[in-house]
Amino acid sequence: MxxxxxxxxxxxxxxxxxxxxxxxxxxxxxxxxxxxxxxxxxxxxxxxxxxxxxxxxxxxxxxxxxxxxxxxxxxxxxxxxxxxxxxxxxxxxxxxxxxxxxxxxxxxxxxxxxxxxxxxxxxxxxxxxxxxxxxxxxxxxxxxxxxxxxxxxxxxxxxxxxxxxxxxxxxxNESEMAGIRIVEFEDKYATAFKELNEEWITAYFTMEESDYKALGNPQANILDKGGKILVALDDEQPVGVCALIKMNDPEYDFELAKMAVSPSAQGKGIAMMLCNAAIKTAKDLGATKIYLESSRKLTPAMRLYEKLGVKDVTGRPTPYSRCDIQMELDIR
Structure with missing residues:
Protein backbone atom coordinates (compact mmCIF):
# COMPACT_ATOMS: atom_id res chain seq x y z
CA MET A 1 0.00 0.00 0.00
CA ASN A 173 -25.59 14.63 -7.57
CA GLU A 174 -24.98 13.40 -11.11
CA SER A 175 -24.84 9.76 -10.01
CA GLU A 176 -28.21 10.20 -8.32
CA MET A 177 -29.57 11.68 -11.54
CA ALA A 178 -28.40 8.53 -13.30
CA GLY A 179 -30.47 6.45 -10.87
CA ILE A 180 -27.84 5.66 -8.21
CA ARG A 181 -28.23 6.98 -4.68
CA ILE A 182 -27.00 6.10 -1.21
CA VAL A 183 -29.54 5.56 1.58
CA GLU A 184 -29.45 4.38 5.17
CA PHE A 185 -30.36 0.81 6.04
CA GLU A 186 -33.95 -0.29 6.52
CA ASP A 187 -35.25 -3.76 7.36
CA LYS A 188 -36.27 -4.26 3.73
CA TYR A 189 -32.59 -4.21 2.74
CA ALA A 190 -31.52 -6.96 5.18
CA THR A 191 -31.64 -9.69 2.55
CA ALA A 192 -29.59 -7.63 0.09
CA PHE A 193 -27.01 -6.82 2.79
CA LYS A 194 -26.61 -10.52 3.51
CA GLU A 195 -26.65 -11.83 -0.06
CA LEU A 196 -24.35 -9.19 -1.59
CA ASN A 197 -21.72 -9.93 1.04
CA GLU A 198 -22.14 -13.70 0.82
CA GLU A 199 -21.66 -13.45 -2.94
CA TRP A 200 -18.15 -11.97 -2.81
CA ILE A 201 -17.02 -13.81 0.31
CA THR A 202 -17.87 -17.24 -1.07
CA ALA A 203 -16.35 -16.35 -4.44
CA TYR A 204 -12.91 -15.91 -2.85
CA PHE A 205 -13.04 -17.40 0.65
CA THR A 206 -15.38 -19.22 3.00
CA MET A 207 -17.93 -17.72 5.36
CA GLU A 208 -16.70 -17.40 8.95
CA GLU A 209 -18.45 -17.12 12.30
CA SER A 210 -18.19 -13.32 12.39
CA ASP A 211 -19.71 -13.13 8.91
CA TYR A 212 -22.73 -15.19 9.91
CA LYS A 213 -23.17 -13.09 13.03
CA ALA A 214 -23.04 -9.66 11.35
CA LEU A 215 -24.97 -10.63 8.24
CA GLY A 216 -27.55 -12.74 10.00
CA ASN A 217 -28.71 -10.03 12.38
CA PRO A 218 -27.36 -6.60 11.35
CA GLN A 219 -29.84 -4.80 13.57
CA ALA A 220 -28.55 -6.40 16.77
CA ASN A 221 -24.89 -6.76 15.82
CA ILE A 222 -24.25 -3.48 14.00
CA LEU A 223 -27.03 -0.89 14.31
CA ASP A 224 -28.02 -1.38 17.95
CA LYS A 225 -24.35 -1.09 18.93
CA GLY A 226 -24.03 2.40 17.42
CA GLY A 227 -23.06 1.45 13.87
CA LYS A 228 -24.50 2.37 10.50
CA ILE A 229 -25.26 0.50 7.28
CA LEU A 230 -25.45 2.27 3.92
CA VAL A 231 -27.12 0.91 0.80
CA ALA A 232 -26.53 1.91 -2.83
CA LEU A 233 -29.68 1.85 -4.92
CA ASP A 234 -29.73 1.71 -8.71
CA ASP A 235 -33.24 2.54 -9.88
CA GLU A 236 -34.36 1.67 -6.34
CA GLN A 237 -32.76 -1.78 -6.42
CA PRO A 238 -30.01 -2.47 -3.82
CA VAL A 239 -26.73 -3.07 -5.67
CA GLY A 240 -24.14 -2.19 -3.02
CA VAL A 241 -23.73 -2.03 0.74
CA CYS A 242 -21.21 -1.15 3.43
CA ALA A 243 -21.19 -0.87 7.20
CA LEU A 244 -19.64 1.34 9.84
CA ILE A 245 -19.17 -0.95 12.84
CA LYS A 246 -18.78 0.89 16.14
CA MET A 247 -15.51 0.03 17.87
CA ASN A 248 -14.75 0.16 21.58
CA ASP A 249 -11.18 1.16 20.92
CA PRO A 250 -9.03 4.12 22.03
CA GLU A 251 -7.58 4.47 18.50
CA TYR A 252 -10.58 4.01 16.22
CA ASP A 253 -14.19 5.12 16.21
CA PHE A 254 -15.53 2.79 13.52
CA GLU A 255 -14.49 -0.08 11.30
CA LEU A 256 -15.45 0.29 7.64
CA ALA A 257 -16.56 -3.22 6.75
CA LYS A 258 -18.98 -5.46 4.86
CA MET A 259 -18.42 -3.55 1.60
CA ALA A 260 -20.03 -5.31 -1.35
CA VAL A 261 -21.18 -4.32 -4.85
CA SER A 262 -23.13 -6.60 -7.15
CA PRO A 263 -20.99 -7.81 -10.10
CA SER A 264 -23.68 -6.48 -12.45
CA ALA A 265 -23.22 -2.96 -11.03
CA GLN A 266 -19.43 -2.83 -10.81
CA GLY A 267 -17.51 -0.25 -12.81
CA LYS A 268 -19.95 2.58 -12.03
CA GLY A 269 -18.03 4.03 -9.10
CA ILE A 270 -20.53 2.71 -6.57
CA ALA A 271 -17.87 1.44 -4.15
CA MET A 272 -16.26 4.89 -4.04
CA MET A 273 -19.69 6.47 -3.54
CA LEU A 274 -20.31 4.15 -0.59
CA CYS A 275 -16.88 4.91 0.89
CA ASN A 276 -17.34 8.66 0.60
CA ALA A 277 -20.83 8.42 2.10
CA ALA A 278 -19.48 6.29 4.96
CA ILE A 279 -16.68 8.79 5.64
CA LYS A 280 -19.15 11.67 5.72
CA THR A 281 -21.46 9.69 8.04
CA ALA A 282 -18.56 8.88 10.37
CA LYS A 283 -17.50 12.53 10.47
CA ASP A 284 -21.05 13.61 11.22
CA LEU A 285 -20.96 11.21 14.17
CA GLY A 286 -17.77 12.84 15.47
CA ALA A 287 -15.30 10.21 14.26
CA THR A 288 -11.69 11.09 13.45
CA LYS A 289 -10.18 7.75 12.43
CA ILE A 290 -11.54 4.61 10.75
CA TYR A 291 -10.15 1.07 10.81
CA LEU A 292 -10.27 -1.35 7.85
CA GLU A 293 -9.35 -4.98 7.19
CA SER A 294 -9.04 -6.77 3.86
CA SER A 295 -7.13 -9.31 1.81
CA ARG A 296 -4.46 -8.51 -0.75
CA LYS A 297 -6.19 -11.02 -3.00
CA LEU A 298 -8.95 -8.44 -3.52
CA THR A 299 -7.08 -6.22 -5.98
CA PRO A 300 -9.96 -3.83 -6.79
CA ALA A 301 -10.55 -3.26 -3.08
CA MET A 302 -6.86 -2.56 -2.54
CA ARG A 303 -6.90 0.05 -5.30
CA LEU A 304 -10.02 1.64 -3.83
CA TYR A 305 -8.58 1.91 -0.34
CA GLU A 306 -5.31 3.29 -1.68
CA LYS A 307 -7.25 6.03 -3.45
CA LEU A 308 -8.86 6.91 -0.12
CA GLY A 309 -5.41 7.42 1.41
CA VAL A 310 -5.30 4.60 3.94
CA LYS A 311 -2.20 3.79 5.95
CA ASP A 312 -1.11 0.25 6.82
CA VAL A 313 -1.14 -0.85 10.46
CA THR A 314 -0.10 -4.16 11.99
CA GLY A 315 -0.61 -6.37 14.99
CA ARG A 316 -4.31 -5.92 15.67
CA PRO A 317 -6.46 -8.97 16.50
CA THR A 318 -8.90 -10.04 13.81
CA PRO A 319 -11.69 -12.64 13.72
CA TYR A 320 -11.10 -13.34 10.02
CA SER A 321 -8.60 -15.87 8.70
CA ARG A 322 -8.78 -14.18 5.26
CA CYS A 323 -7.46 -10.89 6.64
CA ASP A 324 -3.82 -10.29 5.65
CA ILE A 325 -3.79 -6.48 5.68
CA GLN A 326 -4.98 -3.97 8.27
CA MET A 327 -5.36 -0.26 7.58
CA GLU A 328 -6.46 3.04 9.08
CA LEU A 329 -7.89 6.19 7.55
CA ASP A 330 -7.57 9.57 9.20
CA ILE A 331 -10.73 11.51 8.28
CA ARG A 332 -10.05 14.76 10.12
Whole structure:
Protein backbone atom coordinates (compact mmCIF):
# COMPACT_ATOMS: atom_id res chain seq x y z
CA MET A 1 0.00 0.00 0.00
CA UNK A 2 1.02 3.62 -0.53
CA UNK A 3 2.91 5.47 2.21
CA UNK A 4 1.64 8.83 0.97
CA UNK A 5 -0.29 10.74 3.62
CA UNK A 6 -2.36 13.91 3.43
CA UNK A 7 -2.38 16.59 6.08
CA UNK A 8 -3.82 20.10 6.40
CA UNK A 9 -1.44 22.99 5.76
CA UNK A 10 -1.07 25.40 8.68
CA UNK A 11 0.36 28.91 8.98
CA UNK A 12 3.60 27.34 10.12
CA UNK A 13 3.90 25.68 6.70
CA UNK A 14 4.08 28.91 4.68
CA UNK A 15 7.67 28.37 3.55
CA UNK A 16 6.98 24.75 2.54
CA UNK A 17 3.88 25.85 0.63
CA UNK A 18 5.86 28.51 -1.24
CA UNK A 19 8.52 25.93 -2.10
CA UNK A 20 6.20 23.19 -3.41
CA UNK A 21 4.02 25.75 -5.17
CA UNK A 22 6.92 27.31 -7.05
CA UNK A 23 8.59 24.01 -7.86
CA UNK A 24 5.50 22.26 -9.22
CA UNK A 25 4.39 25.29 -11.24
CA UNK A 26 7.82 25.56 -12.84
CA UNK A 27 7.88 21.84 -13.64
CA UNK A 28 4.47 22.11 -15.27
CA UNK A 29 4.77 25.35 -17.21
CA UNK A 30 8.42 26.48 -17.56
CA UNK A 31 8.85 24.82 -20.96
CA UNK A 32 5.89 26.67 -22.51
CA UNK A 33 6.29 30.15 -21.01
CA UNK A 34 8.99 32.80 -21.12
CA UNK A 35 11.37 33.08 -18.21
CA UNK A 36 10.25 36.66 -17.59
CA UNK A 37 6.53 35.79 -17.46
CA UNK A 38 7.18 32.80 -15.22
CA UNK A 39 9.31 34.84 -12.83
CA UNK A 40 6.67 37.57 -12.58
CA UNK A 41 3.91 35.04 -11.86
CA UNK A 42 5.91 33.20 -9.18
CA UNK A 43 6.93 36.41 -7.43
CA UNK A 44 3.33 37.58 -7.31
CA UNK A 45 1.47 34.33 -6.62
CA UNK A 46 3.89 32.91 -4.04
CA UNK A 47 5.03 36.05 -2.24
CA UNK A 48 5.13 36.00 1.54
CA UNK A 49 2.13 38.31 1.71
CA UNK A 50 0.02 36.33 -0.77
CA UNK A 51 0.71 32.96 0.83
CA UNK A 52 0.05 34.27 4.34
CA UNK A 53 -3.24 35.82 3.23
CA UNK A 54 -4.36 32.60 1.56
CA UNK A 55 -3.51 30.51 4.61
CA UNK A 56 -5.51 32.90 6.80
CA UNK A 57 -8.55 32.81 4.49
CA UNK A 58 -11.32 30.95 6.32
CA UNK A 59 -12.92 30.08 2.95
CA UNK A 60 -9.85 28.31 1.56
CA UNK A 61 -8.13 25.10 2.60
CA UNK A 62 -4.74 23.64 1.67
CA UNK A 63 -3.58 20.03 2.04
CA UNK A 64 -0.08 18.59 1.59
CA UNK A 65 0.69 15.15 0.19
CA UNK A 66 3.67 13.85 2.16
CA UNK A 67 5.93 10.87 1.48
CA UNK A 68 8.70 10.00 3.93
CA UNK A 69 8.47 13.46 5.51
CA UNK A 70 8.81 15.16 2.11
CA UNK A 71 6.06 17.34 0.66
CA UNK A 72 5.44 15.98 -2.85
CA UNK A 73 2.21 17.73 -3.82
CA UNK A 74 -0.60 19.92 -2.61
CA UNK A 75 -4.26 20.82 -2.98
CA UNK A 76 -6.01 24.16 -2.66
CA UNK A 77 -9.80 24.44 -2.53
CA UNK A 78 -11.98 27.55 -2.20
CA UNK A 79 -15.61 28.04 -1.25
CA UNK A 80 -17.97 30.93 -0.70
CA UNK A 81 -16.59 34.35 -1.61
CA UNK A 82 -13.03 33.04 -1.93
CA UNK A 83 -13.80 31.21 -5.17
CA UNK A 84 -11.99 32.90 -8.02
CA UNK A 85 -14.99 33.22 -10.34
CA UNK A 86 -18.36 31.61 -9.70
CA UNK A 87 -18.68 32.49 -5.99
CA UNK A 88 -21.68 30.21 -5.68
CA UNK A 89 -22.50 29.08 -2.14
CA UNK A 90 -23.56 25.73 -3.59
CA UNK A 91 -20.13 25.04 -5.08
CA UNK A 92 -16.51 24.29 -4.22
CA UNK A 93 -13.58 25.30 -6.43
CA UNK A 94 -10.48 23.17 -6.89
CA UNK A 95 -7.98 25.93 -7.56
CA UNK A 96 -4.83 23.80 -7.53
CA UNK A 97 -3.75 20.18 -7.55
CA UNK A 98 -0.03 19.91 -8.19
CA UNK A 99 2.35 16.97 -7.77
CA UNK A 100 6.09 16.79 -8.33
CA UNK A 101 6.86 15.15 -11.67
CA UNK A 102 8.84 12.31 -10.15
CA UNK A 103 5.66 11.25 -8.35
CA UNK A 104 3.34 11.41 -11.35
CA UNK A 105 1.42 8.20 -11.92
CA UNK A 106 1.61 6.91 -8.34
CA UNK A 107 -1.87 7.98 -7.28
CA UNK A 108 -0.94 11.16 -5.41
CA UNK A 109 -3.12 13.40 -7.56
CA UNK A 110 -6.07 11.06 -7.02
CA UNK A 111 -5.55 11.17 -3.25
CA UNK A 112 -5.60 14.97 -3.34
CA UNK A 113 -8.66 14.97 -5.58
CA UNK A 114 -10.47 12.58 -3.22
CA UNK A 115 -9.72 14.96 -0.36
CA UNK A 116 -11.41 17.75 -2.36
CA UNK A 117 -14.47 15.52 -2.75
CA UNK A 118 -14.52 14.94 1.01
CA UNK A 119 -14.32 18.70 1.69
CA UNK A 120 -17.17 19.30 -0.77
CA UNK A 121 -19.30 16.67 0.97
CA UNK A 122 -18.53 18.16 4.37
CA UNK A 123 -19.73 21.54 3.09
CA UNK A 124 -22.78 19.98 1.39
CA UNK A 125 -21.65 21.42 -1.95
CA UNK A 126 -23.80 20.53 -4.93
CA UNK A 127 -21.00 20.73 -7.48
CA UNK A 128 -17.24 21.22 -7.90
CA UNK A 129 -15.70 23.42 -10.58
CA UNK A 130 -12.20 24.32 -11.74
CA UNK A 131 -10.22 25.96 -14.52
CA UNK A 132 -7.48 24.12 -16.42
CA UNK A 133 -5.24 25.45 -19.19
CA UNK A 134 -6.44 24.22 -22.57
CA UNK A 135 -2.92 22.96 -23.42
CA UNK A 136 -2.57 20.92 -20.22
CA UNK A 137 -3.89 17.70 -21.72
CA UNK A 138 -2.67 15.53 -18.84
CA UNK A 139 -4.77 17.48 -16.36
CA UNK A 140 -7.78 17.55 -18.67
CA UNK A 141 -7.65 13.77 -19.04
CA UNK A 142 -7.40 13.40 -15.27
CA UNK A 143 -10.49 15.50 -14.60
CA UNK A 144 -12.48 13.88 -17.41
CA UNK A 145 -11.65 10.48 -15.92
CA UNK A 146 -13.15 11.70 -12.66
CA UNK A 147 -16.37 12.79 -14.34
CA UNK A 148 -15.78 16.51 -14.99
CA UNK A 149 -17.31 18.13 -18.07
CA UNK A 150 -16.34 21.38 -19.78
CA UNK A 151 -18.96 24.13 -19.48
CA UNK A 152 -17.17 27.41 -20.33
CA UNK A 153 -13.82 29.13 -20.90
CA UNK A 154 -12.05 32.04 -19.29
CA UNK A 155 -8.90 34.08 -19.82
CA UNK A 156 -5.83 33.60 -17.64
CA UNK A 157 -2.97 36.11 -17.72
CA UNK A 158 0.55 34.85 -17.19
CA UNK A 159 2.69 37.96 -17.36
CA UNK A 160 2.00 39.50 -20.77
CA UNK A 161 0.72 36.22 -22.22
CA UNK A 162 -3.03 35.73 -22.57
CA UNK A 163 -4.03 32.08 -22.15
CA UNK A 164 -7.35 30.24 -22.22
CA UNK A 165 -8.54 28.02 -19.40
CA UNK A 166 -11.27 25.45 -19.86
CA UNK A 167 -13.78 25.61 -17.04
CA UNK A 168 -14.97 22.17 -15.93
CA UNK A 169 -17.69 21.08 -13.55
CA UNK A 170 -18.68 17.94 -11.64
CA UNK A 171 -22.25 17.70 -10.40
CA UNK A 172 -22.01 15.79 -7.12
CA ASN A 173 -25.59 14.63 -7.57
CA GLU A 174 -24.98 13.40 -11.11
CA SER A 175 -24.84 9.76 -10.01
CA GLU A 176 -28.21 10.20 -8.32
CA MET A 177 -29.57 11.68 -11.54
CA ALA A 178 -28.40 8.53 -13.30
CA GLY A 179 -30.47 6.45 -10.87
CA ILE A 180 -27.84 5.66 -8.21
CA ARG A 181 -28.23 6.98 -4.68
CA ILE A 182 -27.00 6.10 -1.21
CA VAL A 183 -29.54 5.56 1.58
CA GLU A 184 -29.45 4.38 5.17
CA PHE A 185 -30.36 0.81 6.04
CA GLU A 186 -33.95 -0.29 6.52
CA ASP A 187 -35.25 -3.76 7.36
CA LYS A 188 -36.27 -4.26 3.73
CA TYR A 189 -32.59 -4.21 2.74
CA ALA A 190 -31.52 -6.96 5.18
CA THR A 191 -31.64 -9.69 2.55
CA ALA A 192 -29.59 -7.63 0.09
CA PHE A 193 -27.01 -6.82 2.79
CA LYS A 194 -26.61 -10.52 3.51
CA GLU A 195 -26.65 -11.83 -0.06
CA LEU A 196 -24.35 -9.19 -1.59
CA ASN A 197 -21.72 -9.93 1.04
CA GLU A 198 -22.14 -13.70 0.82
CA GLU A 199 -21.66 -13.45 -2.94
CA TRP A 200 -18.15 -11.97 -2.81
CA ILE A 201 -17.02 -13.81 0.31
CA THR A 202 -17.87 -17.24 -1.07
CA ALA A 203 -16.35 -16.35 -4.44
CA TYR A 204 -12.91 -15.91 -2.85
CA PHE A 205 -13.04 -17.40 0.65
CA THR A 206 -15.38 -19.22 3.00
CA MET A 207 -17.93 -17.72 5.36
CA GLU A 208 -16.70 -17.40 8.95
CA GLU A 209 -18.45 -17.12 12.30
CA SER A 210 -18.19 -13.32 12.39
CA ASP A 211 -19.71 -13.13 8.91
CA TYR A 212 -22.73 -15.19 9.91
CA LYS A 213 -23.17 -13.09 13.03
CA ALA A 214 -23.04 -9.66 11.35
CA LEU A 215 -24.97 -10.63 8.24
CA GLY A 216 -27.55 -12.74 10.00
CA ASN A 217 -28.71 -10.03 12.38
CA PRO A 218 -27.36 -6.60 11.35
CA GLN A 219 -29.84 -4.80 13.57
CA ALA A 220 -28.55 -6.40 16.77
CA ASN A 221 -24.89 -6.76 15.82
CA ILE A 222 -24.25 -3.48 14.00
CA LEU A 223 -27.03 -0.89 14.31
CA ASP A 224 -28.02 -1.38 17.95
CA LYS A 225 -24.35 -1.09 18.93
CA GLY A 226 -24.03 2.40 17.42
CA GLY A 227 -23.06 1.45 13.87
CA LYS A 228 -24.50 2.37 10.50
CA ILE A 229 -25.26 0.50 7.28
CA LEU A 230 -25.45 2.27 3.92
CA VAL A 231 -27.12 0.91 0.80
CA ALA A 232 -26.53 1.91 -2.83
CA LEU A 233 -29.68 1.85 -4.92
CA ASP A 234 -29.73 1.71 -8.71
CA ASP A 235 -33.24 2.54 -9.88
CA GLU A 236 -34.36 1.67 -6.34
CA GLN A 237 -32.76 -1.78 -6.42
CA PRO A 238 -30.01 -2.47 -3.82
CA VAL A 239 -26.73 -3.07 -5.67
CA GLY A 240 -24.14 -2.19 -3.02
CA VAL A 241 -23.73 -2.03 0.74
CA CYS A 242 -21.21 -1.15 3.43
CA ALA A 243 -21.19 -0.87 7.20
CA LEU A 244 -19.64 1.34 9.84
CA ILE A 245 -19.17 -0.95 12.84
CA LYS A 246 -18.78 0.89 16.14
CA MET A 247 -15.51 0.03 17.87
CA ASN A 248 -14.75 0.16 21.58
CA ASP A 249 -11.18 1.16 20.92
CA PRO A 250 -9.03 4.12 22.03
CA GLU A 251 -7.58 4.47 18.50
CA TYR A 252 -10.58 4.01 16.22
CA ASP A 253 -14.19 5.12 16.21
CA PHE A 254 -15.53 2.79 13.52
CA GLU A 255 -14.49 -0.08 11.30
CA LEU A 256 -15.45 0.29 7.64
CA ALA A 257 -16.56 -3.22 6.75
CA LYS A 258 -18.98 -5.46 4.86
CA MET A 259 -18.42 -3.55 1.60
CA ALA A 260 -20.03 -5.31 -1.35
CA VAL A 261 -21.18 -4.32 -4.85
CA SER A 262 -23.13 -6.60 -7.15
CA PRO A 263 -20.99 -7.81 -10.10
CA SER A 264 -23.68 -6.48 -12.45
CA ALA A 265 -23.22 -2.96 -11.03
CA GLN A 266 -19.43 -2.83 -10.81
CA GLY A 267 -17.51 -0.25 -12.81
CA LYS A 268 -19.95 2.58 -12.03
CA GLY A 269 -18.03 4.03 -9.10
CA ILE A 270 -20.53 2.71 -6.57
CA ALA A 271 -17.87 1.44 -4.15
CA MET A 272 -16.26 4.89 -4.04
CA MET A 273 -19.69 6.47 -3.54
CA LEU A 274 -20.31 4.15 -0.59
CA CYS A 275 -16.88 4.91 0.89
CA ASN A 276 -17.34 8.66 0.60
CA ALA A 277 -20.83 8.42 2.10
CA ALA A 278 -19.48 6.29 4.96
CA ILE A 279 -16.68 8.79 5.64
CA LYS A 280 -19.15 11.67 5.72
CA THR A 281 -21.46 9.69 8.04
CA ALA A 282 -18.56 8.88 10.37
CA LYS A 283 -17.50 12.53 10.47
CA ASP A 284 -21.05 13.61 11.22
CA LEU A 285 -20.96 11.21 14.17
CA GLY A 286 -17.77 12.84 15.47
CA ALA A 287 -15.30 10.21 14.26
CA THR A 288 -11.69 11.09 13.45
CA LYS A 289 -10.18 7.75 12.43
CA ILE A 290 -11.54 4.61 10.75
CA TYR A 291 -10.15 1.07 10.81
CA LEU A 292 -10.27 -1.35 7.85
CA GLU A 293 -9.35 -4.98 7.19
CA SER A 294 -9.04 -6.77 3.86
CA SER A 295 -7.13 -9.31 1.81
CA ARG A 296 -4.46 -8.51 -0.75
CA LYS A 297 -6.19 -11.02 -3.00
CA LEU A 298 -8.95 -8.44 -3.52
CA THR A 299 -7.08 -6.22 -5.98
CA PRO A 300 -9.96 -3.83 -6.79
CA ALA A 301 -10.55 -3.26 -3.08
CA MET A 302 -6.86 -2.56 -2.54
CA ARG A 303 -6.90 0.05 -5.30
CA LEU A 304 -10.02 1.64 -3.83
CA TYR A 305 -8.58 1.91 -0.34
CA GLU A 306 -5.31 3.29 -1.68
CA LYS A 307 -7.25 6.03 -3.45
CA LEU A 308 -8.86 6.91 -0.12
CA GLY A 309 -5.41 7.42 1.41
CA VAL A 310 -5.30 4.60 3.94
CA LYS A 311 -2.20 3.79 5.95
CA ASP A 312 -1.11 0.25 6.82
CA VAL A 313 -1.14 -0.85 10.46
CA THR A 314 -0.10 -4.16 11.99
CA GLY A 315 -0.61 -6.37 14.99
CA ARG A 316 -4.31 -5.92 15.67
CA PRO A 317 -6.46 -8.97 16.50
CA THR A 318 -8.90 -10.04 13.81
CA PRO A 319 -11.69 -12.64 13.72
CA TYR A 320 -11.10 -13.34 10.02
CA SER A 321 -8.60 -15.87 8.70
CA ARG A 322 -8.78 -14.18 5.26
CA CYS A 323 -7.46 -10.89 6.64
CA ASP A 324 -3.82 -10.29 5.65
CA ILE A 325 -3.79 -6.48 5.68
CA GLN A 326 -4.98 -3.97 8.27
CA MET A 327 -5.36 -0.26 7.58
CA GLU A 328 -6.46 3.04 9.08
CA LEU A 329 -7.89 6.19 7.55
CA ASP A 330 -7.57 9.57 9.20
CA ILE A 331 -10.73 11.51 8.28
CA ARG A 332 -10.05 14.76 10.12
Missing amino acids: SNIQLRPVSNNDAAALQSIGRETFCETFAAVNTEENLKQYLETSFSDEKVTAELNDENSEFYFAVAENRVIGYLKVNFGESQTELKDNRSLEIERIYVLKEFHGNGTAQLLYNKAIQVAQRLDAEYIWLGVWEENQRAIRFYKKNGFKAFDKHIFKLGDDTQTDIMMKLNL
